[in-house]
Amino acid sequence: MPTSFFKQRRRAMLAAMAYILFLTLGIGWSIAAFIDERDKVMVHNISLFLMRGVQDQAFEMAAQFQYKLLGMQAVAQDVIQSSGEELDAESLQRCTGRILADNLFITNDKGHAWSQSAIPADLLEKDFYQHVLAGRPAVSPLLTGTEGEDLVVLAIPVVRGNRFLGSLGAIYRSENFTNYFQLSSFLSSDGIILLNADGRVIGGSPNGPQVTHYFLDLYQRHMPSGKTPGTGNWAFPVTDRQGRTVYLCIGNLPLHDWRVVTLITDKDLSLNLHDRSLVLRNLFLRLGVCFVLTMIFVIIFMRAMFARRMDSLAREASTDPLTGLLNRASFERRVDGCLQKAGQGLLLVFDLDNFKQINDQYGHPVGDAVILQVGKIMRTSLPEKTFLGRLGGDEFLAFLPAITSTEAAKPPLDRFMNAIRTDEQLHRYHVTASMGISIAPQNGKKFHRLYSCADVALYASKRCGRNRISSYEQVQATPLPTLSEH
Structure with missing residues (x-):
């Protein structure tokens, strides 16, 4: 990769x-x-x-x-x-x-x-x-x-x-006026005063007498010019005696144009407005949680994507792109691994007879369709645990780990040969196969040795007329030419 x-x-x-x-x-x-x-x-x-x-x-x-x-x-x-x-x-x-x-x-x-x-x-x-x-x-x-x-x-x-x-x-x-504002004192820690239409103090909250002149001075200095009584409510930012920025609030009453005047500070607003730093901390905490969750999702997604891509690359690196069968390198690794563990099995090597003529006569798309069909027959006709591979062109490989003798190989290989001979799509193009087999450990304990022996048996099948199976043991024991013939 x-x-x-x-x-x-x-x-x-x-x-x-x-x-x-x-x-x-x-x-x-x-x-x-x-x-x-x-x-x-x-x-x-x-x-x-x-x-x-x-x-x-x-x-x-x-x-x-x-x-x-x-x-x-x-x-x-x-x-x-x-x-x-x-x-x-x-x-x-x-x-x-x-x-x-x-x-x-x-x-x-x-x-x-x-x-x-x-x-x-x-x-x-x-x-x-x-x-x-x-x-x-x-x-x-x-x-x-x-x-x-x-x-x-x-x-x-x-x-x-x-x-x-x-x-x-x-x-x-x-x-008597103060009693009306007892419940309002929690709204303003600095007090509340009541003014008549002439701007004179009538009364106020319990803190009112202590701040009467101060409130009155703020009212006279900050009340907008041209604002007549009864025309609205106002809140002006002012600086109080402690140097704090507070709000001078003025409200109109329907009783002979009286007015209510008070100061509202940050302390008074704390019950109604969260502290800015607390708001920002909560904001960034939530954003941090969202970021962490997003990162977790991204990491999981990327890992899953990597896993899928790695699987895809592994398949591409180990399989034949046309048929999906194992390529030679991957096939060889699996066979050697199996031989190292079990030390036995049968290697089948075969190719299609006169496949070049099919490509020349019908074109490569038909040739590819024939190759695909042979791959499907290999999957359905050979035993379940068989390793299947393609060398390239019309050459194929199969390793049957449970077969240890020529006699045991005859039934499954005959079924496979008959499946190729009787398949309608292959029969239309007169497709047949020549096969050679070698057996481990008799003919070798490594893929390379078994392949050489099976290849010798394959060419023996071709020399004897094609469309048949030959074993390496039979080739050595000539004149027995083939294991199966048509």
Whole structure:
């Protein structure tokens, strides 16, 4: 077998492995680059997603405030019906006595307030209250109560026709707002604050008071110009006080254009976004597993291909390409191996009579068909364990390892000779065969010696008229000319 074939196959396998390796690495680096490029966009989107979680709770808070306002309007209608044209002190006291919640207050058109709890003395002098006097509901910024607590006031006007009669309001401590964000604190470790439409702080999460001014400064510096309240949500990359890159998230609420402001950091995103290095490690781990499995498949495939090719080369090197019978070199090796082990057997050498005339008269395709048919007859007529070979042209070989005498050879060889004589395809071209045999160990213990003796017997058959079998023993014991004749 030529060594160049194996060198070429080895180079092909190495090239395939290198190609797969570089392809895998290329895909890996491409995906890594894609992840790196898309990372900021992913963080931005996740920040907005978390912002929606804060907004959902803020919407719930807004809905409850709206419900409070509706309830206060109902109380206002009762006051109007019971007081007639004026909100006098008696009617106000009678109305407030019916109000169960101690955080509600009521005023007349002169600005005198009544409430079951203490309210800021200058409440009605605040700027936000001018909206109430103008007939519009209003929400105050963060105010300071009589006991120094942080308060937020919601107020609605009480009107009859076009006449302002007074107002009804509700006082909320800042912790009332904070309670709405207790469950949101896990979304942002830095806190959450609530702003009104004027950008004033109303309240926030438990961490809110500590970061109020910081959040407010970031909000004022990074809020896009021209963005009016209620027009969307935003997430801006900013640098915090520790030098980290974080996202300032701003969400709008439907309650009087309030806004929720918070910071979302990498720590806050860790529950929602895998660490980049972990993603890359998992990616390359999977790619590595795919590469190893691919290499195993390639190696198995190449080994199987080599095995098939080696078998094919072995067959080509040891067989006759036309008939598939053993060639002389392979036949000789097998016979010598058998003789070395058993030391006995019969060698048959034969050729076809007047085969040259068949080629000349009918052409080489017919001659090849005759050769093929003889090979088939050898396989079907001779004993199962017989070695079959072709020397070339119309010369054939057969070694019967179980035959040790001329008498034992007669039955199988007669069957073989009759099969050639009676085959329809061969009979059409008048094909016959002349054969010679030699027996081991009587005539030799090596193939070369047995072949020489069988060849002598073959030519004896031709000299005696062809179409017969002659043995080397009979040739030596002349005048017995043949073992079998037609």
